[in-house]
Amino acid sequence: MHTAVIGSQAQVVEDTAQAGTGCAPLPEVDDPRAVAPRDARELSRQFFRRLAELEEGTPERQYARNTLIEMNMSLVRFAAGRFRGRGDDMEDVVQTGMIGLIKAIDRFELSREVEFTSFALPYIVGEIKRFFRDTTWAVHVPRRLQELRVELAKARDELAGRLDREPTVAELATLMNLPEKEVVETQIASNGYSSSSLDAALTGDGPEHGEAVLADFIGVEEDGLRLVEDFQSLAPLMAELSERDREILHMRFVEEATQAEIGERLGCSQMHVSRLIKRIIARLRRGMLGELGCA
Known part of the structure; x- marks a missing residue:
């Protein structure tokens, strides 16, 4: 050179x-x-x-x-x-x-x-x-698949030009004289040639877009994951409650009993049950926020 x-x-x-x-x-x-x-x-x-x-x-x-x-x-x-x-x-x-x-x-x-x-x-x-x-590949890919990626790209370009559309896996497999499974494996492996960080900044079309990162646009927020986190935080706080307080919460939120029904079972008024539930929930809320004091 x-x-x-x-x-x-x-x-x-x-x-x-x-x-x-x-x-x-x-x-x-x-x-x-x-x-x-x-x-x-x-x-x-x-x-x-x-x-x-x-x-x-x-x-x-x-x-x-x-x-x-x-x-x-x-x-x-x-x-x-x-x-x-x-x-x-x-x-x-x-x-x-x-x-x-x-x-x-x-x-x-x-x-x-x-x-x-x-x-x-x-x-x-x-x-x-x-x-x-x-x-350099972004992730480790076997040498065989790295070499097949180049051949696959050539085959795809050739067929796309000839057919005036994207070729199917079967058509690629026929041209390359490979099993369809291997063509699919090569296509998947090709995704490892480059990667983007989830923290990569994306440029908007104007200042109103602000600065965003790739992770903001991938997937959806799963509410169930938040519940799991809440349960993990709540478990030790529940263990600190008295047996009576845990029973009240169980009747109200698991059995879905009304405050009047809970009052009948405990031998107190519906108003008193309402105050008890508010006190217990306030205690749990302070605990979740790291502010647990005396009940």
């Missing part, structure tokens, strides 16, 4: 000698990749200074740019080493990092008064992270 970008240094130097630009020539670097990092730092300043003066498309500018790329490849190797052990081919990671290096060289200016290494590393690391983000 980058052999073509860098080209033949010997030929570029020869072309430079013939260019006759009238400016002081750049030093010839026999093997830019072998330049020590400390020397590369000073040489890079010279090459960047000259690069800013040269016109696009000239052989000397091509030589300066390509030499800068080769001299600073150690930065890419250094950045790529931070991602060792991710399971990907390191050469792919390095090649991706080279894209970041080239972007940094094309955008760097000596007037920034910052070392090129400090300027370039964020570009290099950014490209490598983008590579992992674009090529």
Whole structure:
């Protein structure tokens, strides 16, 4: 990939000698990749200074740019080493990092008064992270299904174009020469290629929408879950009630007896039963709110 970008240094130097630009020539670097990092730092300043003066498309500018790329490849190797052990081919990671290096060289200016290494590393690391983000699955999926996902996408596009509609599982299975069950399994596995956080912010169409997150729009609230939480909190509070208070609650809310019926069974007035129930419920409410005091 980058052999073509860098080209033949010997030929570029020869072309430079013939260019006759009238400016002081750049030093010839026999093997830019072998330049020590400390020397590369000073040489890079010279090459960047000259690069800013040269016109696009000239052989000397091509030589300066390509030499800068080769001299600073150690930065890419250094950045790529931070991602060792991710399971990907390191050469792919390095090649991706080279894209970041080239972007940094094309955008760097000596007037920034910052070392090129400090300027370039964020570009290099950014490209490598983008590579992992674009090529890494969000969840673990068997290699067989990862490979089938690509074939399935091709088959779907082919059939969709031919039929002018979405193909069925049976049609995909026939074209791919696979059992329908395996096609379905691949379709499900494809959902693991990317994911979104439930806390991901969603942008509304206007300020009246406010800021929302994905979780706000997924599923429905289940009232039964709230009841479970309430029962869990209520159980120890019920255990603290007297036997008589628990009996009153059982008659009122389980047996659904009227206050008058409860009064008959307890030998008291309906008004007294009403006061008893209010007192018990108030006690339980304070307990649920963490304010339990004396009844």
